[in-house]
Amino acid sequence: MADTETRMAALIQNLRDAECGDEAISRFLELGKKNRIGEQLTLLAAHRAALLGNVRRAQKSLDCMDYLIFNLKKENPGQL
Template structure:
């Protein structure tokens, strides 16, 4: 079992990764129940969500870069 200090660090890491309270609570529940596969699924789902956001923002950057290119041309 994980000690309380390690659990606090784990929770902080999840917060830093942008996880919401529901995700954190589910993760801790899976931790307590030793359901590593469920933990991994939860983290992968959050990772896909973050990556989707990155791609969405990246498209905006490309649009701005194109506009800058057109203005300088």
């Protein structure tokens, strides 16, 4: 029993670490109780896609920042 509780706690923590909200976690667990694995996978895939979108937006911002830094250094070589 304790092993099952430990695994469940680890699963919930993993979902939280992946930035799943309480509603998504509850839905995921409810689907698990009903053995609806396909729907769990769909839920996880949708959340993964949202996270990837965030990564891409952050990468674009980083690229812009790198460009600004590069140009500032290039235009002001003696002031570094």
